[in-house]
Amino acid sequence: MKDIARHAGVSQSAVSFALNGRPGVSEGTRDRVRQVAEELGWRPSTAARQLSGEGAATVGFVLARPADTLGVDSFFLQLVSGIQEVLAERHLGLLFQVVEDVDDECAVYRRWWAEHRVDGVLVVDPRTADPRPGLLDELGLPAVVIGGAPDERHPGLSTVWADDAGAMASVVDELYALGHRRIVHIAGLPGLAHTERRIRTLRAEAERRGLSEVESVTTDYSDAEGAAVTRRVLGRPAPPTALIYDNDVMAVAGVATAAELGFSVPAEVSVLSWEDSALCRMVKPWLSALSRDSVEFGRTAARELTALLDGGPARTVRVPVPQVIVRDSTGAARR
Amino acid sequence: MKDIARHAGVSQSAVSFALNGRPGVSEGTRDRVRQVAEELGWRPSTAARQLSGEGAATVGFVLARPADTLGVDSFFLQLVSGIQEVLAERHLGLLFQVVEDVDDECAVYRRWWAEHRVDGVLVVDPRTADPRPGLLDELGLPAVVIGGAPDERHPGLSTVWADDAGAMASVVDELYALGHRRIVHIAGLPGLAHTERRIRTLRAEAERRGLSEVESVTTDYSDAEGAAVTRRVLGRPAPPTALIYDNDVMAVAGVATAAELGFSVPAEVSVLSWEDSALCRMVKPWLSALSRDSVEFGRTAARELTALLDGGPARTVRVPVPQVIVRDSTGAARR
């Protein structure tokens, strides 16, 4: 800015006024300063800006999962891509960190907060008894919880969520209509809020219809566990006629396992993936799947965060209910 | 720091000396200051530190690809995970951005540089005629090119690369030994340095052996194009007996397509994936694949970058040649 001031023949303060749209300089001077700044390729130093009270212009995102389970997962990249789209418009940076578990994640938040490194954070994979909302509330760090159910205990946090319960209900509706009575839900990680929500809803729906042979089994989302559970339940005397997998990876592994065991899909067992991706169209039969717009999900979350950063109120936003895309892996139950 | 100084009964400068291990304070004072800082949960403001010449404590990473091709890709998450591991040790942040294309990527580098937002960057997907190394060299931004071939034109940049040429040569060796003479390489994006390296090497190896029916076809890495190319080449009067796919997604799509066309794998056509992941064990037959340690690749790249940041010389590091993992999708050529 000193350079610009010299080139434009004004004081450094005038430059600041001119470039920040503040009153105090004539339009002529403002234009001249802008032009010089442009020529010099000037950009404000984020550090200096931050030091004079403007915030870090950065948003944090922590992914808590062991390195070895960072496998085939299209959801996060898509989510991040949507987040970026919104952040980039406002020239907000995304500070990204991968850690092992939630405790480490909390430590990262504390550090970021103490170092004034981020203006806010995006939290994913909310859990039952999650320490993170409380911590963020306590630190006063603006945050948006992605995928969490509305949480009245932390009114400072925004929430963006998908209606898993509604989706599960519609899935059960559909399977029931197709004649399925024995259904196994190969769920994801226990303790994750959306896993528990789906499990609870499935149980409620089953009870409502008087179905006794409906259950959920939790896994670690890996193809290995997906296959193992599939093998176990299909080996029963009265195997399920429909399998709901909480992600695409397990669904694909499940189909392969079913085929191996001599079950034809969907004639003998229907398979539904709770995540749509290219994977679902890479196996035969093509997998029916619950489809949601992950990129848009990310955009929504980022928009909520920027709203918070602008001083807006915390809100709870629901994104559209995931829709079932019927392909070739679901059909009428065998009689 | 002012608080700490007051609590410890010393000047603010003494606090700075104490906490940074500088001479100028007695060990007693140092310990006392450390303790107070600990109690107060003090962490230095990165902005202030940066303003006084310490660098941004942040490394940049840009992923240039259209949002819709951000699909099933385990490579990047694993790479990033490895990068993080090394950066986290040094408390370096990772600023992450997704953009549409290389031009946007260059714009991001320019902005980061002007804003002093990052101390260095990691560059992925190097291309033939890539504008990025030149730009980074010009800006003087420390950088490590991941996956690039050694480049003498930009001695300021470090390079971490895998020996694709060597790997391709060993793949051809192996397939040749199995009796394959008609081989199609379903390559990735044209213009990517490693794509071109593999293509060149395949051609050279074919010529050396006098094989005329060996070729490479470039794609966009998508399952759709992988399937389309597979369909086309297997429909020929004399179809290839071996297919080399540049990633796992296309390989899986290719196997499905081959099955659809009535080709049995590996009896009638062998399939090899140039990327190993859970995907390769999610289809039947399990895919033979070239395996590399992406997490370690990331670690190596991050280590090279931190070395550069410490003022070390630019280096070119080769990671181990990917190894062929023989599973069930490759076998002797049908006579």
Add this chain to the structure above:
DNA sequence: GCAAGAACCTAATGCGCATTAGCAACTAAT
């Protein structure tokens, strides 16, 4: 024709830290 105000600009200050210069007390060397 003179005071009051507006318009446009400059000087000065602070953000949180690192660093340099400076200063007092004490010790070692001559």
Add this chain to the structure above:
DNA sequence: ATTAGTTGCTAATGCGCATTAGGTTCTTGC
């Protein structure tokens, strides 16, 4: 006993920006 050196600290400065307090000229109202 004086100087030189050392130790342990404080005061002061600067990094690049935003902002507040002044200051000068130019306009307006009476």
